[in-house]
Amino acid sequence: MERHIDRVLIHRDDIARRVDELAGQIAEDFGSPSGGSAADRFMPTRPDITVVPILAGSIVFLADLMRCLPLMARVRFLTVQSYTGRTTTSRGPAIDGELPEDLAGNAVLIVDDILDSGKTLALAREKILERSPAMLRTCVMLRKELPEAMETPVDYVGFDIPNEFVVGYGLDYDGYYRNLPDVVTLRPEVFS
Numbered sequence: 001m002e003r004h005i006d007r008v009l010i011h012r013d014d015i016a017r018r019v020d021e022l023a024g025q026i027a028e029d030f031g032s033p034s035g036g037s038a039a040d041r042f043m044p045t046r047p048d049i050t051v052v053p054i055l056a057g058s059i060v061f062l063a064d065l066m067r068c069l070p071l072m073a074r075v076r077f078l079t080v081q082s083y084t085g086r087t088t089t090s091r092g093p094a095i096d097g098e099l100p101e102d103l104a105g106n107a108v109l110i111v112d113d114i115l116d117s118g119k120t121l122a123l124a125r126e127k128i129l130e131r132s133p134a135m136l137r138t139c140v141m142l143r144k145e146l147p148e149a150m151e152t153p154v155d156y157v158g159f160d161i162p163n164e165f166v167v168g169y170g171l172d173y174d175g176y177y178r179n180l181p182d183v184v185t186l187r188p189e190v191f192s
């Protein structure tokens with residue numbers, strides 16, 4: 001796998017530092033006291049945050065981000081299909097399976113790996129809004145420097161990267177390379 005790597009775009013240490021910063025911002029925005037009783041604060045009737053990761057690309061980011069969040073947190077998964085098989089361009093996303101049911105009145109954070117055309121995040125946002133959350137924010141680890149991506153509303157961004165196909169840190173090509181700890185580009189031979 002290592003020999004398939006062309007360049008390391010973002011090293012694991014820089015990712016870890018940035019994830020910590022993002023979590024700090026998120027904790028500040030979501031964690032302000034909601035005015036419940038002392039008992040509520042000890043055992044809240046609602047979580048401070050419901051994290052909705054978009055599968056499968058966000059799993060590595062999710063695992064790191066969650067562990068940096070000092071909040072009462074739940075996770076509800078959302079599966080959105082975009083790339084299928086050996087392609088590096090999306091044909092437009094679609095929700096796969098059920099939407100999480102119990103989001104009404106919750107403070108929700110959608111988490112995705114990368115903002116490319118922005119269609120995945122826009123669809124996820126639209127669908128989650130149908131569940132009437134009290135608050136909805138969005139977070140992506142990476143955003144490509146493309147007009148569509150830059151114009152897509154998003155609240156938290158880890159890194160802006162050039163418009164290149166990247167893998168690692170949860171991102172895949174044909175289902176592989178998600179377990180690479182750094183964000184990297186692949187050698188051209190891999191695609192042929």
Ligand code: IMP
Nearest residue numbers: 057115116117118119120165166171172
């Ligand atoms: P969008 O809908 O075009 O914004 O695409 C977002 C989804 O496409 C992400 O959740 C990724 O799963 C996938 N994707 C976009 N760009 C890349 C990339 O460079 N490498 C791997 N997956 C990507």
Ligand code: MG
Nearest residue numbers: 055056057113
């Ligand atoms: Mg994805």
